[in-house]
Amino acid sequence: GAVVSQHPSRVICKSGTSVKIECRSLDFQATTMFWYRQFPKQSLMLMATSNEGSKATYEQGVEKDKFLINHASLTLSTLTVTSAHPEDSSFYICSAGGQGEPLHFGNGTRLTVT
């Protein structure tokens, strides 16, 4: 079946550095990808929607300059957390859909900023 691969699964970085998270659709073309953030024991909050070849649409309250999203191909979207701070520590999850496929989720990335 369709699979979405998210990498890395865990990352620890120092405050002030940037971190890039990749989301790949492995056997289908993902015209739309979504990035979610999940705080401990809470639900998923949508951060942004990215469509291949166009700028991402950010949800209200999400800093587009801090969370850079690129969806340059039909199989890859990236989320870059720029100048990370400890409050950016969270679980980030991507999902992808396209070609009549329902949304498939990656396994998430645990980001810890020290």
Next chain:
Amino acid sequence: AQSVTQLGSHVSVSEGALVLLRCNYSSSVPPYLFWYVQYPNQGLQLLLKYTSAATLVKGINGFEAEFKKSETSFHLTKPSAHMSDAAEYFCAVSDNFGNEKLTFGTGTRLTIIP
């Protein structure tokens, strides 16, 4: 705007007992409804989805859910709980099956008592 409400952030049932996780939705258009399961430090796995076909939807792992328009509900059930069912469960709503963003409920943590 669409929303879902999950009643009960924590549910505990004995192994072999009935599992009932509640979800009520609000939508101005005919909704598409989903149940997802999340195991620790993992992404979301689709259990089942309602897309305006049969009101009783059967999913994976023995789960099913019934869409009741009069009650605006989409409760998740399983006749007999297994230890492996212990996880976080999320109800979600969308106004489009496939590429549209999902709005998630706050989640219900299911604990199985041996």
